[in-house]
Amino acid sequence: MRKNILLIAFCVLTSSQVFAQTVSVKNSPRPFTIVPPTSWVQQPTSTGNSRVKYAAPPEMPAAECAVIVQEYPIAKDIPQSTLDKGMLEGLTISEMTEQLSAIFNNVKIFSVAVANISGHPAQLANCLYSIGTPSGEIWVRGIYITAATTPGLIWIICCGATGRDANEAQKGYSYWQLELMKFPTNIKIQ
Numbered sequence: 001m002r003k004n005i006l007l008i009a010f011c012v013l014t015s016s017q018v019f020a021q022t023v024s025v026k027n028s029p030r031p032f033t034i035v036p037p038t039s040w041v042q043q044p045t046s047t048g049n050s051r052v053k054y055a056a057p058p059e060m061p062a063a064e065c066a067v068i069v070q071e072y073p074i075a076k077d078i079p080q081s082t083l084d085k086g087m088l089e090g091l092t093i094s095e096m097t098e099q100l101s102a103i104f105n106n107v108k109i110f111s112v113a114v115a116n117i118s119g120h121p122a123q124l125a126n127c128l129y130s131i132g133t134p135s136g137e138i139w140v141r142g143i144y145i146t147a148a149t150t151p152g153l154i155w156i157i158c159c160g161a162t163g164r165d166a167n168e169a170q171k172g173y174s175y176w177q178l179e180l181m182k183f184p185t186n187i188k189i190q
Helices: 001-017 080-089 091-102 166-185
Strands: 023-025 033-034 052-053 063-070 105-117 120-133 136-149 153-163
Touching: 023 052, 063 166, 080 120, 080 136, 091 120, 091 136, 105 136, 105 166, 120 166, 136 166, 153 166
Parallel strands: none
Antiparallel strands: 023 033, 052 063, 063 153, 105 120, 120 136, 136 153
């Protein structure tokens, strides 16, 4: 019995490692690699600065992760140490709410923290917000991360579950939380 349990545990642990595939993203001012969730499917990007986007399979709760890299020519000559220092300072919940409210509707920030993206400090917001679409509001429950690298690049990593209302988005977030939180940690900027 114990031998069977160990064999099953070994298979579960190694299967996620075997199927996890590193993807190189070269359509960016700085190329990078990611390791998307094993069952997720790459989607077309939706904006000019979107570099890669993955979504959960259609039969599962709706969720997606996207990486956006935007160039800021006025910040091109700022050294990495200065960019890192700015990100380490972090934002308060009210400052992050104000910033995200300029982009999204119904913003609620649960927590903010300093994270790490490929060795660079980043600002992380654990949040809920909605986006107006022609078919109505879409709610997102997840994380929103911002990092800065040379030469003048702002990285935005959005990972969240979506729903027709806040409760549906929260249920999807509860289901996918591990994958949503893991996605940004596997980004390696070259």
